[in-house]
Amino acid sequence: MADNKQPACMTCEPKGLCGGRGLLTLKEGAWANNPLAIQVLGICSALAVTNRLENSLVMGGALIFVCVGSNLLVSLLRKVTPYRFRMIAEVSIIATFVILFDQFLSAFYPDMSKQLGPYVGLIITNCIVMGRAEAFALQNPPILSIVDGIANGLGYAVVLAIIGFFRELLGAGEILGREIPGFSSWYTPNQLMILAPGAFFALGIVIGIFNAVKGPGPEEKK
Amino acid sequence: MSETSAWVIFIAAIFTNNILLTNFLGMCSFIACSGQIKTSLGLGTAVTFVLTMTTAINYAVYYGILISAEEAAELGRAAPLISTDLTHLQFIVFIAVIAAFVQFVEMFVERFSPKLYFALGIFLPLITVNCAILGASLFMIIREYSFLQSVGFGLGAGIGWAVAIVLLAGLRQKMRYSNIPEPFQGVPIAMIVTGVLAMVFMGFAGMVSIQ
Numbered sequence: 001m002a003d004n005k006q007p008a009c010m011t012c013e014p015k016g017l018c019g020g021r022g023l024l025t026l027k028e029g030a031w032a033n034n035p036l037a038i039q040v041l042g043i044c045s046a047l048a049v050t051n052r053l054e055n056s057l058v059m060g061g062a063l064i065f066v067c068v069g070s071n072l073l074v075s076l077l078r079k080v081t082p083y084r085f086r087m088i089a090e091v092s093i094i095a096t097f098v099i100l101f102d103q104f105l106s107a108f109y110p111d112m113s114k115q116l117g118p119y120v121g122l123i124i125t126n127c128i129v130m131g132r133a134e135a136f137a138l139q140n141p142p143i144l145s146i147v148d149g150i151a152n153g154l155g156y157a158v159v160l161a162i163i164g165f166f167r168e169l170l171g172a173g174e175i176l177g178r179e180i181p182g183f184s185s186w187y188t189p190n191q192l193m194i195l196a197p198g199a200f201f202a203l204g205i206v207i208g209i210f211n212a213v214k215g216p217g218p219e220e221k222k
Numbered sequence: 223m224s225e226t227s228a229w230v231i232f233i234a235a236i237f238t239n240n241i242l243l244t245n246f247l248g249m250c251s252f253i254a255c256s257g258q259i260k261t262s263l264g265l266g267t268a269v270t271f272v273l274t275m276t277t278a279i280n281y282a283v284y285y286g287i288l289i290s291a292e293e294a295a296e297l298g299r300a301a302p303l304i305s306t307d308l309t310h311l312q313f314i315v316f317i318a319v320i321a322a323f324v325q326f327v328e329m330f331v332e333r334f335s336p337k338l339y340f341a342l343g344i345f346l347p348l349i350t351v352n353c354a355i356l357g358a359s360l361f362m363i364i365r366e367y368s369f370l371q372s373v374g375f376g377l378g379a380g381i382g383w384a385v386a387i388v389l390l391a392g393l394r395q396k397m398r399y400s401n402i403p404e405p406f407q408g409v410p411i412a413m414i415v416t417g418v419l420a421m422v423f424m425g426f427a428g429m430v431s432i433q
Contacts, residue, residue: 040253040409044353047246091321095314103310118360121313125353127250196244197424200417204410212405 022147029151035128036159037210042128045119046160047199053176056164058112060157062101062120067129067156068149069097074137075145081138090133091124098123128156163202167193228374230430231367235378237426241354242386243419245361248354252387253412255345262391265345266384270377272327272349273358276320277376280359281369283319288312297366316359321350354383365432386423390416 035041042063049055073093074081081089102120106113113120123129132152137145168175171193173184192198241247248269255265285299290307294300328346332339349355358379362372393415402411 041250043249043253044246044357047249088321091317092314095317099310099313102313118357118364121360122247122353122357124313124317125351125356127351130351192421195420195424196246197417197420199246200413200420204406204413204417207413208403208406208410211410 022144025144025147026151029148030155030158032214034155034159034210035131035152036156037207038214039131040207041131042126042156043203045122045126046156046163047196047203048119049116050160050164050167050199050202051171051194052115053161053164053168055112055115056160057157058105058109059116059119060153060160062105062123063126063128063156064150064153065101066094066097066123067132067153068146069100070094070129070133071137071145071149072142074133075140075142078138086134086138090130094129094133095124128152159206163199163206167198167202171195171198226371226432228368228370231371231432232374232378234430234432235375236382236385237423238429239432240382240386240423241358241379242383243416243423245357247357248352248383251348251352252383252390252416253409255348256387256391256394256412259388259391259395262387263384265348266380266387268345268349269352269354270380270384272320272324273355273380273383274373274376276323276355277358277362277372278369279319279323280316281362281367281372283315284309284312284363288315312360312363313356316356317350320355320359324350354379386419389419393419 029035033039036043036046045059045063049059070090070093074090077089077093098121101123102113105116105120132148136148140148165175169180170190173187173189174180179185190198193202235241239245242249242252251265256262285294285302287303288308288311289299289302290309291301291305293307293309294302324346328339331346358376362375367375390412394412397411397415406414
């Protein structure tokens with residue numbers, strides 16, 4: 001295996017160890033190529049679970065777990081997976097990790113499991129997980145794939161937390177179900193932020209701000 | 223089991239409980255493929271068809287195989303083929319059914335109607351990872367629909383999704399001539415317009431209601 005290196009792994013040769021590329025991968029996933037705000041992937045769950053900060057945090061955690069697990073396994077199996085069957089292999093690996101998380105949630109936190117409803121199961125069709133498995137883990141060694149999984153999961157979780165924070169703040173006048181001294185007393189909650197339209201507005205504005213800060217990407221310039 | 227008639231669920235799934243505008247399912251392809259009315263109409267048709275069929279198949283699989291014998295008896299349903307509780311496998315089985323069905327439809331359409339294949343062809347593989355399809359199957363289980371209700375829900379959800387994407391495509395075509403601040407061009411403004419669309423659909427609330 002060692003003498004027959006994949007061309008993709010050559011890219012990390014000039015930078016020395018694959019560990020040297022780890023930081024780059026982390027930065028790329030979490031900021032420069034943020035899966036949610038820049039690539040606009042996996043927005044279904046981002047909109048649905050962000051009505052409360054608590055839900056957003058749990059969902060972010062779930063995605064980090066699934067992304068890391070599936071990236072690791074896909075990467076370990078990348079040399080034995082026939083190219084034609086890679087999709088099915090990826091989906092089954094992802095589904096396995098999602099089932100693990102779902103079972104864990106319904107066993108230990110049944111309330112949270114009920115609140116998130118079908119959206120835990122829908123991580124399977126979350127384009128971020130699938131996209132990372134396909135675009136990154138298939139061509140990179142396991143350790144680097146784990147880093148990539150953490151980076152992308154983190155990038156997703158942070159944006160989710162930001163949206164969840166503002167939606168709960170403006171929609172319910174609370175944070176994590178607690179009143180904020182000096183704010184909740186005079187603020188009249190705007191129900192719209194909790195409902196569906198608020199989610200679209202919040203995500204649209206967050207992506208807009210990300211674009212403004214980062215400058216338009218090459219493909220958005222057309 | 224909920225008592226609502228399949229017809230009411232069908233109407234509610236289009237208007238008041240639109241799968242896209244209130245449950246946020248199928249957003250990825252919604253944003254990516256809403257550039258033109260024609261393409262979005264093609265995608266909408268394909269989604270409606272696959273959604274209706276897969277909810278029916280997944281219904282049969284869930285209540286025929288996966289559910290445990292005791293739970294089936296509790297819900298007053300016929301005993302499943304395998305009495306062991308296999309419900310923890312529902313995600314993996316549902317997604318396999320959807321992927322297999324989409325593959326099958328693709329081969330069938332390619333063989334018998336090349337014209338339709340070229341119209342729908344590129345959209346079919348995309349549908350496998352459309353969360354609306356899997357989401358509808360999961361909602362059907364959570365809300366404990368009967369077979370007829372499930373089909374009504376699947377058809378309604380598909381039509382509702384198609385209506386929403388065609389509406390957004392129309393709006394985006396008009397928006398090409400408007401002067402939008404640069405950071406908001408493209409996806410962000412589409413998202414905000416969708417928010418307005420969701421507000422419009424909220425006007426239907428109270429017409430009919432399901433859970």
